[in-house]
Amino acid sequence: MTDLVRLEVEDGIGTIRLDRPPMNALNAEIQRGLIDACREAAERDDVAAVVAHGGEKVFAAGADIKEMETMSYTDMVDHSSLLQDFTRALARLPKPTVAAVTGYALGGGCEVALACDWRVAADDAKLGQPEILLGIIPGAGGTQRLARLVGPAKAKDLVLSGRFVGADEALAIGLVDRVVPAAEVYDTARSLVERYVGGPAYAIRAAKEAIDRGLETDLETGLEIERMLFAGLFATKDQKTGMRSFVENGPGKATFEGA
């Protein structure tokens, strides 16, 4: 366990809080802490959705350059798995996730935001993949998730140049979903996922998994993933509750157990 990452749970929402001032530089300890926090958030029944947050000033300015500076190729062969594992842990979290982005979300910080389902940014936030300026490329999923989110041309613009984008441009290219004043970022992010508290947890999980796994494969394989997940939901109490409630009371009245 580490103090650099905390899972704070309130009213059904887990906040994964990065806490390594001044820039939340993501060293190996914080990367491992993120994996642990994701595992805990996935396992806890009192967590329906997750907000990733770096505090009021900064989301994260990337992987810890000072830690990596002297690493050799063989050091990095091992470390690069961890770099991808911590963003994968967030991407695979079987609950809705949203990044609350204040200040800088750069390099590995931007990659943490990319691993979430949605991103809310402060109007003065700056996002980017500046690794090229260090003589490297993004290593925590950035080349892949950014291209899938904003398309290859815009991803290449950002990754090959290393330039930062402001919140408005990030919104225009689909890198973020909402832009609000900095003081409202965390509450707005929470409000985006509050609707999932008390929802049909297995259906929400299956919906996210079908979309994410489907995007990783061809259409026919994606349709087969959907078919199996769809059929599987008929083994849940929530499907019985949801359909019975519709037949007896009309749409939108079901109270789900998340089971």
Ligand code: CAA
């Ligand atoms: N790693 C380690 N330390 C970092 C850091 C990082 N990614 N980003 C900032 N810091 C440190 C600075 O070295 C400085 O430390 P000292 O006080 O000991 O000198 C402190 O945080 C404050 O930073 P600045 O003085 O630079 O603050 P600023 O306001 O002038 O600039 C900034 C802020 C634009 C974020 C600038 O610090 C910056 O460009 N940081 C690096 C961004 C970057 O290149 N990120 C990619 C990292 S590589 C990566 O992430 C690989 C991957 O894909 C996983």
